[in-house]
Amino acid sequence: MKKGKRFIALALSMLLVGVSLAGCGASNAGSTNTGDKVDKAKETLIYAQGAEPRGLDPALVDDGESAKVMINLYEGLLKYADDSTKVEPSLAKSWEVSPDGLSYTFKLQEGVKFHDGTDFNAEAVKINIDRQIPPQATPDMAYGSFVYGSVKDVEVVDANTVKINLTAPSTPFLNNLAMVMAAPMVSPKALQEKSNNLNQAPVGTGPYKFVSWAKDENIVLERYEEYWGEKALTKNVIFKFIKDNSARVVALNNGEADMIDGIDATVVDQITSAGNKVFQAPGMNINYMAYNTSKAPFNDAKVRKAVSQAINVPELVESLYQGYSETATSVLPTFMEGYDASIAQAAYDPAAATEALKAAGLTNVHIITYTNPRPYNAATGQALAEAIQGYLSKVGVTATIDSYDWTTYKEKVKAGDYDICFYGWIGDNGDPDNFMYLLAHEDPTMNVARYNNPEFNALIEEGIKAPAGADRNAIYTNLEKIAAEDAAWLPLSHAQTLAAYSPKVQNFLYHMTGVTPFAGVSKE
Template sequence: MRKIRRMMALALSATLALVSLTGCGSSSTNGSAASSSSAKGSDTLVYAQGAEPRGLDPALVDDGESAKVMSNIYEGLLKYDKDSTKVQPCLATSWDISPDGLSYTFHLRKGVKFQDGTDFNADAVKANIDRQLPPKVTQDMAYASFVFGSVKDVQVVDPNTVKINLKSPSTPFLKNLAMIMAAPMISPKDLKDNNNNVNQKPVGTGPYKFVKWDKDQDIVLVANDQYWGTKPLIKNVVFKFIKDNSARVVALNNGEADVIDGIDATVVKQITDAGNKIFQAPGMNINYMAYNTSRKPFNDKNLRAAISQAINVPELVKSLYKGYAEPATSIMPTFMEGYDKSISQVAYDPQAAAKTLKAAGLTTVHMITYTNPRPYNTATGQVLAEAIQGYLSKVGVTVKIDSYDWTTYKQKVKEGDYDIAFYGWVGDNGDPDNFMNLLSDPDPTMNIALYNNPQFNDLIKKGVATPAGDARNAIYTQLEKIAAADAVWLPISHAQTLCAYRPNVQNFYFHMTGITPFVGVSKK
């Protein structure tokens, strides 16, 4: 999750994925747009999600709630195919790679304008990447090192051609350029006018433009009439924030929302009985519990393993997710390259756990968690933490749980004052490095276990540079085995993507990377 790159993020989506989409949005307030309170008819779509975005600057956020909105405002050089993470042209129409794999030359789409009327060109690409490279990169740019860490420099060849030179070969580089974090193109004028932070005033090249953000209520977007690609079918999109799961279901069933995310198995029947539809697909994600390996007691691998032994993961997953998630035996999803079915985590053995914990004198732990649903955990972090609290009570360990809303929780994770924390990751690009790098990332909001294993870190570097194929897959299998042996995380589940929508909504889908592009969505 690279400042939760992974993290991130459940949402319903429209007809194309960020990169599979032709656009994203803008910070312009031109044009009319309906507010969520007055949204009616086929010209407005209301999407209700469980938490508010942290911001709308792709370089400065790392969460899924932000990603869903940004995927309608911005575009990158590349995009993902609708049904996979295969890269496709977007703002770049083609590209050439040097024989040594160190130079990528991108041929840019001509005639594209940012939503503020300025030109998209090679200078804009250079400005967007340079702000995330030393010496300009800042600590709050969570995904900068993940997407552009291998970049040496950017050269403007001509207005429609840009050359990106790497310090070392990077197999995931092209896929990284299609991500919604860090990679999208922002208007350089917008960045200059807003002191290099457009969290509140986003301007991209995508199919929707930003209109307004009423805190704790909604974000309103309007169709970009000057969009270079396929024009949106719905004029206004409203992202409405409804924290309570049951309240979102009521909003859907009452027609106050057209699409909702963050639902779980307990409300599916209520939704379908009301005549609404369920969007369901395999998820590219991981839901996990992490130990703070940087301090006592969980700088001790044996104590991490003992706590994990106390938790019956298959039973827990069946109880909480009712068949809409599968128990995780690894960090990576089972369909990802490098996954090996022989990988196993610490086995459930409460008797052995109790013995080890008693001998060590470990009787209390401090656990922090989040209160809202996440794409990888629709039961909420609060419910998950309480379930694990119950398991640990049976082996003589008392758990103190501190719970926070998502935005506050991200700050608490950054502060590092916990023994155990809960997180998850929604894959950004379909590459195994995107998952395993979480345990190597120096950013504490990505690597919440604060794990630092030199052998692991060296293998991560090797995996990035190794060409796709069996040799590279074997590296990521080995990384999985190291993480399992060290009991850094307790992998819990891989969730299905689960959303709901009104029957008059057409061509809605949620991309496997956790974004919700609406350019092809319509309402009868």
């Protein structure tokens, strides 16, 4: 343990020197004056997360680890309020919606420049949207159809006015435009130079700009001094990747990280006893187990239900999360429009499960899972898979588990070679469509159950078009009922939002959408 601590300390010391040489650190980095060292420390925020981002192009990634970095680099036309998913102006200072709900006209902020010095304007908005809708959209733009699926075309009215026309009304459209996936604006010049892929060289308009990415180590950002809005309080931000939960806690308690995520109940006392703070809030998320419905044995709903009956979900949630997650009775969080407390999944009944699975001839299943913590599952996918393995052994089913790091896991899910996998997400926009829509998605990296129910899909389309209110809420309640009956997923839990930070850090925010904006964060 002491050796590990020395290694982390040495690595971060070298990193901060590197930041200084890159122009991000204090000008007196070589001074031995204690005051200079303190000032330099104040200029850098170090955030340790449990997994590395998949990339930094908002059109090409769909994971929360990427989102935490991207929220600091990019902006969309709209943004969410700090304490909710209420939309507020961002790169668009105002907007109007046509009476028929088919046209949205946005007035843009003036004088905004991308990090490469090029102008943000209506043409840039058009280019960003056009790249994510047919015919330009590519298969790896997972969120493009979610955000822009109803877009017919984009018109440049003038340099600071853009009009987006839809094929059909879309109630969640404004909320979608505030998301950190697909919706943020990237530099058209950079897209041209980088062959339409900014995963490794992001260029946005946000309060921080990209400096470097050392694979498996860290991402370094620095304050964008020409930012159009209120400038970031802290000069540098370093996202450090520490996969092991306990190692992140050690880094925080030793002062080698200022903030960490992916914590669970087992480390809260360790964190607070060291004088650090825990950020805790209700979570807008879902953690679930998915059956591969595209092949035997789980193309049969009866077999899916039987396996679900073998799992004592309340017991599992209490054991793994120890009061920091609530048992999920539905896909939707309990505070979301459309949630219905009367809806229930297959009830725990090991005797019935044993009988049904024996009749079906199911004796073995192949489970894949991820090794790192996730915001919706701080216990790690490995621990969750092993818990499920234990329940299945009691009903005569042997489960084999293959575990992968998060990036590899995403590829394995895409390949589809599994019977059961685990997934989840933090809600992107506060709308129930954002939770139910994935069960109708054609992309297997989103709809990991590969579920296809025409009745369900048709209701999804109705829900998108329906005006906000009781009738729309009833559509999502009906979708919950269908999902529970078909048992393509076994909803497990809704995690509380948990993170930890040093008392020196001021105004730390872990937004309910799972992102960590640092522009307003400082360090004493």
